[in-house]
Amino acid sequence: MVLLRRGIATMASLKKASKVVCIGRNYADHIAELNSARPKQPFFFLKPPSSILLPGDGPVIQPKGVNLHYEVELALVIGKQIKNLDESDEKTAFDSVESYALSIDMTARNVQNEAKKKGLPWDISKGFDTFLPLSRIIEKSAIPDPHNIELYLTVNNEVHQNDSTELMLFRIPRILGDISKVMTLEAGDIVLTGTPKGVGPVVPGDVMRAGIKVGGKELEEARIEVA
Amino acid sequence: MVLLRRGIATMASLKKASKVVCIGRNYADHIAELNSARPKQPFFFLKPPSSILLPGDGPVIQPKGVNLHYEVELALVIGKQIKNLDESDEKTAFDSVESYALSIDMTARNVQNEAKKKGLPWDISKGFDTFLPLSRIIEKSAIPDPHNIELYLTVNNEVHQNDSTELMLFRIPRILGDISKVMTLEAGDIVLTGTPKGVGPVVPGDVMRAGIKVGGKELEEARIEVA
Ligand SMILES: [Mg+2]
Numbered sequence: 001m002v003l004l005r006r007g008i009a010t011m012a013s014l015k016k017a018s019k020v021v022c023i024g025r026n027y028a029d030h031i032a033e034l035n036s037a038r039p040k041q042p043f044f045f046l047k048p049p050s051s052i053l054l055p056g057d058g059p060v061i062q063p064k065g066v067n068l069h070y071e072v073e074l075a076l077v078i079g080k081q082i083k084n085l086d087e088s089d090e091k092t093a094f095d096s097v098e099s100y101a102l103s104i105d106m107t108a109r110n111v112q113n114e115a116k117k118k119g120l121p122w123d124i125s126k127g128f129d130t131f132l133p134l135s136r137i138i139e140k141s142a143i144p145d146p147h148n149i150e151l152y153l154t155v156n157n158e159v160h161q162n163d164s165t166e167l168m169l170f171r172i173p174r175i176l177g178d179i180s181k182v183m184t185l186e187a188g189d190i191v192l193t194g195t196p197k198g199v200g201p202v203v204p205g206d207v208m209r210a211g212i213k214v215g216g217k218e219l220e221e222a223r224i225e226v227a
Numbered sequence: 228m229v230l231l232r233r234g235i236a237t238m239a240s241l242k243k244a245s246k247v248v249c250i251g252r253n254y255a256d257h258i259a260e261l262n263s264a265r266p267k268q269p270f271f272f273l274k275p276p277s278s279i280l281l282p283g284d285g286p287v288i289q290p291k292g293v294n295l296h297y298e299v300e301l302a303l304v305i306g307k308q309i310k311n312l313d314e315s316d317e318k319t320a321f322d323s324v325e326s327y328a329l330s331i332d333m334t335a336r337n338v339q340n341e342a343k344k345k346g347l348p349w350d351i352s353k354g355f356d357t358f359l360p361l362s363r364i365i366e367k368s369a370i371p372d373p374h375n376i377e378l379y380l381t382v383n384n385e386v387h388q389n390d391s392t393e394l395m396l397f398r399i400p401r402i403l404g405d406i407s408k409v410m411t412l413e414a415g416d417i418v419l420t421g422t423p424k425g426v427g428p429v430v431p432g433d434v435m436r437a438g439i440k441v442g443g444k445e446l447e448e449a450r451i452e453v454a
Pocket residue numbers: 016017018243244245
């Protein structure tokens with residue numbers, strides 16, 4: 001799979017992911033704010049590629065009766081197949097990451113809470129069309145250490161999320177190890193690495209802006225602005 | 228998207244599905260056997276395309292510590308995009324189905340039960356590699372009425388599942404309507420329509436055979452035989 005840099009072909013290739021895998025509860029303060037239990041190992045779920053919203057694709061659509069929450073997350077774009085990866089093999093883990101993107105894991109929180117209570121799947125609450133805004137592709141060289149960048153998200157210019165990825169409970173080699181022992185990751189697949197604290201609701205008309213800072217400097221290509 | 232009939236290209240195209248959507252609890256007797264609640268509306272979850280096992284691909288792999296269950300299901304192969312379908316528009320619903328396949332929704336039952344108890348996602352329990360054996364493509368004309376065929380599954384030549392699709396609680400137009408109001412279905416996507424009663428465990432060495440009878444006659448292309 002060839003990902004052209006920053007061109008229209010790159011963005012289109014993101015929508016052709018064979019799957020999007022998302023880690024839940026990977027930042028301690030976010031676990032506390034949702035009164036969730038701290039996982040002993042990473043757990044994960046899928047979002048359908050049909051939920052991807054690329055820059056310029058328009059707004060996030062709020063489904064009727066849905067309490068819509070944002071979760072800003074660092075996304076990994078996989079560059080080669082990963083199967084049964086040993087988490088101690090950090091070199092293979094990082095070599096398998098082709099590039100990054102910023103993402104917002106939009107969540108129908110009331111639907112998810114209902115599913116949790118009833119022991120039902122999360123997929124509907126996570127999978128509506130437009131529920132996965134992505135930034136442009138971020139070249140790997142722009143993020144020398146993915147565990148040492150700042151993610152932020154504002155709603156109507158008010159900062160709601162702003163934390164370092166050094167707060168991840170499970171780091172990228174562990175995440176890729178655990179996922180790839182269950183499901184083979186293919187080139188082009190997208191992995192969301194979890195959200196820091198500060199998640200909350202948005203309503204139509206709100207403007208979300210999200211981005212990444214590396215060493216305090218904003219990454220232009222990581223910017224998301226979505227209504 | 229062009230699906231070549233019965234050729235190698237057809238089978239390969241199944242693995243390129245952008246998603247696999249599965250209906251849960253769509254047969255009353257299966258709901259009873261798992262002591263589950265009867266849903267007021269169809270609910271659904273995703274299996275990753277990486278879990279697809281095509282004829283000749285080898286055995287289903289039982290992950291360590293997993294109680295592996297089979298669920299035989301009629302699968303729909305989508306032929307054109309479906310978005311916000313009104314379930315009363317049966318013509319569009321059936322026109323959107325390009326062909327069929329038989330499928331076995333392999334499930335790590337102990338992992339799923341644990342997830343249900345903790346309110347966690349089902350995706351791991353449903354998503355291991357090899358957890359979605361498929362038959363060859365079944366041409367649409369071979370199944371004049373998808374709500375009036377027999378699905379069966381045997382383990383070591385003993386019949387465990389054998390019921391008519393007329394027992395579906397939610398029929399195909401309703402299923403496609405409900406899914407497509409959440410996530411757009413794309414050409415090539417696969418939809419599993421739920422399993423009748425009789426699910427149970429298999430262990431390595433067991434041989435599963437599954438098939439479809441139309442008017443009492445076996446469909447050759449629907450046969451699955453997998454260890
Ligand atoms: Mg694809």
